[in-house]
Amino acid sequence: DIQMTQSPSSVAASVGDRVIITCRASQGISSWLAWYQQKPGKAPKLLIFAASILLSGVPSRFSGSGFGTDFTLTISSLQPEDFATYYCQQADSFPYTFGQGTKLEIK
Amino acid sequence: QVQLVESGGGVVQPGGSLRLSCAASGFTFSASGMHWVRQAPGKGLEWVAFIRFDGSNEYYADSVKGRFTISRDNSNNTLYFQMNSLRPEDTAVYWCARGDGYNEMGGQGTLVTVSS
Numbered sequence: 001d002i003q004m005t006q007s008p009s010s011v012a013a014s015v016g017d018r019v020i021i022t023c024r025a026s027q028g029i030s031s032w033l034a035w036y037q038q039k040p041g042k043a044p045k046l047l048i049f050a051a052s053i054l055l056s057g058v059p060s061r062f063s064g065s066g067f068g069t070d071f072t073l074t075i076s077s078l079q080p081e082d083f084a085t086y087y088c089q090q091a092d093s094f095p096y097t098f099g100q101g102t103k104l105e106i107k
Numbered sequence: 108q109v110q111l112v113e114s115g116g117g118v119v120q121p122g123g124s125l126r127l128s129c130a131a132s133g134f135t136f137s138a139s140g141m142h143w144v145r146q147a148p149g150k151g152l153e154w155v156a157f158i159r160f161d162g163s164n165e166y167y168a169d170s171v172k173g174r175f176t177i178s179r180d181n182s183n184n185t186l187y188f189q190m191n192s193l194r195p196e197d198t199a200v201y202w203c204a205r206g207d208g209y210n211e212m213g214g215q216g217t218l219v220t221v222s223s
Contacts, residue, residue, distance in 0.1 A: 001169075034209040036152070043202055043216055044144075044152060049209035087152050091208040094166035096142075096154040 002026050002090050006099035012107040017078045021102045023071045023088035032092035035064055035073045038101075039084045048073065049091075078104075109133045109213050111203050115188075116217030123193050127217055129186040129203030137161075137181040140207045143188050145199035146216075153199075154210065156188065171197075193221045 003026035013019050023033065031051040036044040046055050048064040051071055061076045075082055083106050088099040115127040127143070143156045156177040157166045165177050176189040186203050198221050204210035 032208055036210075038152075043212045043214060044210075046206075046209055046211045049206075055211075089152075089154070089210065094157060095168045096157070096210070098152045098154065101151045 001095055002029060002093065002097055004088055004090055004097050004099040006086075006088055006102050008102060009100065010103040010105060012105045013078055014107045015078050015080055017107075019075045019078060019104060021073045021086055021088075021104075023066075023073070023099050025069045025071075025090055025092075028068045029090045029092035031067055032090055033064070033066065033071050034089045034091060035062075036087045036089065037082075037084045038087065044087065075104075080106075109205065109211060111205070111212065111214040113201060113203055113214045113217040116201065116219045118220045118222060119193055120223050121194060121221055123221070124189070124191045125193065125219060127188040127190065127201055127203075127219075129188075129214070131184045131186065131203075131205070134205065136179075136184040136205075139205045141177075141179060141186045142204040142206070142210050143177060143186075143201055144204050144210055144212060145197075145201045145219075147196070147199040150199075155201075158186070190219070193219075195221050197221050 033051045035048040038044040052064045086102045110132045112130045155168045158177045174192045178187045200216040202212045202216045204212040
C-alpha cells in the first residue's frame with residue numbers, strides 16, 4: 001500500500017498568514033492527489049483533486065502543486081474560516097490512502 | 108448540487124451485522140464510481156471501499172476485506188455497504204462519496220458503534 005505522510009502534523013498561524021502543508025507519497029503517484037478540509041463534526045470537504053485542480057466554489061487562496069511523490073497545499077492568506085484539519089489522499093491505486101492530517105490552529 | 112444521504116448506522120454487538128445505505132441525487136449516479144470512507148472517534152480518515160460505476164469491480168481496505176461488501180442499485184440511485192463480523196475497531200462515522208480519483212463527500216455520515 002502507498003503511505004502518505006503529511007507535515008507538519010499541526011501548525012499555528014494568524015489571519016492573513018501564508019501557510020504551506022506538504023504531503024509525501026511512499027512511491028510515485030503521478031498527479032493522483034486530493035486535498036480535503038474538515039471542520040469538527042462535519043464531513044470532509046474536497047478542495048483540490050488531480051494535485052492542482054480547484055473544485056468549483058473553493059476560494060482561489062487555496063492552491064495545490066506537485067507531481068510524483070511530493071505535493072503541497074498552499075493557503076495564500078488565511079481567513080478565519082480556514083482553521084480546520086487538512087488531509088491529503090492518494091488516488092493512484094487501491095487502497096486509496098489518506099495522510100494523517102494537519103491541524104491548522106489560530107495563533 | 109450533489110446530495111448524499113447516509114443511513115443505517117446504529118449500535119451493534121461484536122460479531123453482528125449492519126447494512127448502510129446512501130441515497131444519491133444531483134449527479135448521474137449510474138456514471139459515477141462510489142466509495143465508503145470512515146473516521147473513528149478522534150482519528151483520521153480511512154478509505155474503506157470502492158465500486159465502479161457499473162458494479163463491475165470492487166476494492167477494499169485490508170481492514171474490512173472479507174467482512175464488508177459494497178454494492179449499488181443504479182435504478183434507485185442507492186449505494187449499499189453490508190458490514191458483517193463487526194469489530195469494536197469498526198466503530199466510526201461512515202460517509203459515502205462519489206468520484207474517480209477523489210472522494211467527494213457531502214452527507215452527514217452515519218455512526219456505527221460496535222460495543223457489547
